[in-house]
Amino acid sequence: MPPLRTLARTLAGLLLVPLLGLAPPGPAASASDSVSGAASVVPVPGTLKSYPVDGVYSAGISSGGYMATQLHVAYSGTFDGSAAFASGPQYCAQNSLATALNACMEVTQDLQAARLRQLTADWSAQGLVDDVAQLAGDRVYAFSGASDSTVERPVVTALAEYFAHFGADVRYDRSTAAGHAWISPLGPNACTATATPFLNDCGIDPQRDMLGHLLGRTPAAPAAAPGGTLTRFDQNPYAPGGAARAISMDDQGFVYTPDSCEQGAVCRIVVALHGCKQGYSYQGFGTTFVDKAYLNEYADTNGLIVLYPQAVATTSLENPNGCWNWWGYLGDADYARHGGDQIETIMAMVRALGGGGEPGPPPAGSVSLPSLDAEDGYVKAGADGSGAALGTLEGTYGLAVGRGSDGRYNRTVLSFDTSRIPADRRIARAYVTLTRSAGSGDPWASPPGNRLLVDVQHGCLGGCAPEPGDWGAAPTAPGAAEVAAFASGSRSSTDLSAAGLAAIDRSGRTQLRLRFEQNQTAAAYLFVNRDTRATLTVVYA
Secondary structure (H helix, E strand, C coil): CCCCCCEEECCCCCCEEECCCCCCCCCCCCCCCCCCCCCCCCCEECCCCCCCEEEEEEEEECHHHHHHHHHHHHCCCCCCEEEEECCCCCCCCCCCHHHHHHHCCCCCCCCCHHHHHHHHHHHHHHCCCCCHHHHCCCEEEEECCCCCCCCCHHHHHHHHHHHHHCCCEEEEECCCCCCCCEECCCCCEECCCCCCCCEEECCCCHHHHHHHHHHCCCCCCCCCCCCCEEEEEECHHHCHHHCCHHHCECCEEEEEECHHHHCCCCEEEEEEECCCCCCCCCCCCCCHHHHHCCCHHHHHHHCEEEEECCECCCCCCCCCCCCCCCCCHHHCCCCCCCCCHHHHHHHHHHHHCCCCCCCCCCCCEEEEEECCHHHCEEEEECCCCCCCEECCCCCCCCEEEEECCCCCEEEEEEEEEHHHCCCCCCEEEEEEEEEEEEEECCHHHCCCCCCEEEEEEEECCCCCCCCHHHHCCCCCEEEEEEECCCCCCEEECCCCCHHHHHCCCCCCEEEEEEEECCCCCCCEEEEECCCCCCEEEEEEC
């Protein structure tokens, strides 16, 4: 089957602009179309709300597969894994339409795998994506069908090798003769087809295999029919300037929530990304992908919240098939890293659902700075600060905060290279995100109403390396933010106060000290930062 080659010429008649869809157009699908065995859930209007979340994953097909990878790599501190059907490695197109076509779909050009890996490492060092070390151990699922000539198999192989290079646990399924499509038991198309609605039945259940690999366990059997709630929500509040269509995203998106999640169970988020020509508003396609992806059935029995963001076609030739941005359309040079319009919009949705940080619209510009491991540490002392000494369990459990079993009180110091913040931009807000690795008791409840405060130091409290004097040193901005109680996963602080923002040192280091406002009356503490380093997110205008 030939890949899409529907072309439109520029005014000069020289530059061919492929529509980068999935295949030559076929009859439009309708939201009312049904597939034998598929049970549609009628969407209800609503808004995104926060849930107890312990894990975030991305998954997608074709352009959605590329976006799933971009989300995972850019925010590996949030995403625990990703799945991609028929797509290639991070930044494969390198902001070039020609490269997208000739190296990342067909393989008439070298996709420069080594260069892509180096670019990721460089971006990590510059804070343009999360610390690449966080990809190690993450679970990645890749799928390539033998009959897929739209995104050829060597491209998907490069994706698997890319993640393996960074230490991810990769499962690569290349066992079928599938065409270019999302493979699902509910797919109306034959396995080898490449045609609308790009949902193929190959006699297998890749959703079981994909979720089993991502979750690290055999998933519970899917429900016979979805029994949860499909909410249609407004995507505009999460987009830059409140204008989703300006970045080729639809006005509305969807989220599926099982009853168990609605009732307060701790759940996980799967961001499911359709491919080109599969968006809700594309020629009446409707909720076909949402209904037939075979994720809602597994969501009900496995505690999964499935977020279905929606891309939309542009009225120009930039993106007429409603693909996700994986080659840099509409002039978005940051499309594959922090600050990318679509990435930040989806991240705002994930945060609104409780997955990894502050909810709200994406900023005009931001940078997420990982803490500097060599300069992080914790200090313990008596209730009055006497006998201060460095903690010794960082490598085993993490950095301690609260009262330990030895009766000493622990404070953690985190160091950040804030010289990466653009010098000519005004800092609008900043917050720190922590990941809990262990603990005992509830230090926020001892005494009741205790608060975990964040002090900000312009420069370093003493020397930048941890030292006993850090416990009692007077900071530039004491109590500039606080971190609400959390028993697992990650939690972001409140925004830094005005004094906290003013204390950020744009010429070098800024240190944050974590301490409880009151001394605990008994042993109660938490450890942070063992496997996932803290990040300081700075939003600038």
